[in-house]
Amino acid sequence: MTRPHEVGDGPRRNIDESGYFRELLQRGVRVHHTARLPHFRSESPVEIRPNVLAEGPLSIGAYSYISEGTRLSVPTTIGRYCSIAHNCDIGGTEHPTNWATTHPFPWGTLPLDHWPAMREVKKRPFNGIEPIAIGHDVWIGTRAFIRNGVTIGTGAVIGAHAVVTRTVPPYAIVAGNPGRIIRYRFPPEIVARLLASQWWTRDMASLGTLPIVDVEAFLAQLGG
Ligand SMILES: CC(C)(COP(=O)(O)OP(=O)(O)OC[C@H]1O[C@@H](n2cnc3c(N)ncnc32)[C@H](O)[C@@H]1OP(=O)(O)O)[C@@H](O)C(=O)NCCC(=O)NCCS
Numbered sequence: 001m002t003r004p005h006e007v008g009d010g011p012r013r014n015i016d017e018s019g020y021f022r023e024l025l026q027r028g029v030r031v032h033h034t035a036r037l038p039h040f041r042s043e044s045p046v047e048i049r050p051n052v053l054a055e056g057p058l059s060i061g062a063y064s065y066i067s068e069g070t071r072l073s074v075p076t077t078i079g080r081y082c083s084i085a086h087n088c089d090i091g092g093t094e095h096p097t098n099w100a101t102t103h104p105f106p107w108g109t110l111p112l113d114h115w116p117a118m119r120e121v122k123k124r125p126f127n128g129i130e131p132i133a134i135g136h137d138v139w140i141g142t143r144a145f146i147r148n149g150v151t152i153g154t155g156a157v158i159g160a161h162a163v164v165t166r167t168v169p170p171y172a173i174v175a176g177n178p179g180r181i182i183r184y185r186f187p188p189e190i191v192a193r194l195l196a197s198q199w200w201t202r203d204m205a206s207l208g209t210l211p212i213v214d215v216e217a218f219l220a221q222l223g224g
Contacts, residue, residue, distance in 0.1 A: 043080070056091075056129065061136065063204055074129045074148050079136035080200040085160070089145045094128040135170065136200040155185060155194060170195060190215055197222045 024031050028044035031037065035048045039057035047065035054072040061080035066072075070084055074091035078084070095102040105118055107126035112118045132146055135154030140146070142160045152158065152168045159175030159182075168174050171191045172181045184191065194215070199207065199222060211217040 049086070056131075061200075072132075075131040076134065077131070078134045079138065079154065081137045082134060083139045085140055085142040085144070087143045088140055090134075090140075091129075091132050091146060091148045094130075094148055096126055096128075099126075154200075155191070157185065186215060190219070193219050 020030050020032055029042050029046055029048075031040075031048040032050040032052070034050045035052040035054075037048065037052070037054045037058055040054065041057070041059040043060070043062040045062060046060050048060075049066060049068045051069045052066050052071075054076070056073070056075040058072055058076050058078070060066070060078040061082070063080055064078050064082035064084070066078075066084040067086035069086050070088040070090065072090040073093060076090055084090075093108075095104060096107070099106065104112065105121050106124050108128075109118070109123075128148070130149030132148065133151045134140075135152060135156070137155050138152050138158070139156075140152075140158040141162065144158045144160065144162045144164065146152070146158070147163075147165045150164055150167055152164070153170030153172065155171035156168045157173040158164055158168070158179070159173065161177070162175050162179040163177040164174055164179040166179070168179075169181070169184075171185045171194070173183050173185060174180065175182050186194065197219060199218075210221050
């Protein structure tokens with residue numbers, strides 16, 4: 001693991017033969033050239049696959065990856081060892097539901113500010129954007145929707161197509177619409193020990209030799 005990289009929407013010419021930014025690849029940060037990440041802070045290694053779009057700041061920890069077509073619409077922090085599947089919606093701007101209209105003309109600008117009338121309307125304060133925080137070792141299944149402002153605890157699993165509107169505790173498995181906890185990955189005592197171990201601060205090579213398929217033995221070897 002290396003220090004975090006600050007990466008802007010860099011020059012499009014630094015693309016290697018396989019379509020990833022060569023400059024970033026050399027630092028272990030594999031970002032496909034079709035990904036749009038205007039405010040990107042990353043440890044390495046990470047992988048960002050084609051057509052990932054982050055509209056706000058994105059911060060991502062080592063050994064995490066985001067698959068094709070996932071869109072992150074609000075400022076998002078993602079921990080280490082996270083697996084984010086394809087075509088997820090991580091956040092989406094909220095519109096006011098108790099005003100006379102949900103249309104953004106009284107508060108928003110983009111992407112409709114090419115309409116002259118949109119620019120002329122007096123803007124009222126409204127914040128439709130709240131950050132999302134995703135812990136370490138979180139697995140988000142395909143086409144999940146995570147609502148603005150939600151925190152997903154370390155070790156959580158989000159089922160495919162889930163609509164997650166509430167904070168998810170560590171090591172919970174949430175599925176369905178609306179997302180509900182269907183079970184926890186481990187009993188509370190194991191969850192507490194996993195959290196205390198902070199195993200995700202270690203690099204992958206040192207973890208690979210541990211008995212990962214047996215969580216008790218894994219914790220015992222970590223001394224937790
Ligand atoms: C959630 C998931 C991890 C399974 O967790 P699990 O605890 O093993 O779940 P089970 O198979 O024991 O199912 C428990 C219940 O949840 C339901 N369930 C499981 N996954 C569900 C989902 N995605 N949405 C809604 N309900 C789901 C099951 O139907 C079952 O319901 P029942 O008790 O009424 O029969 C898995 O179904 C899933 O969604 N995986 C994501 C796969 C994916 O998107 N991969 C992308 C590439 S990374």
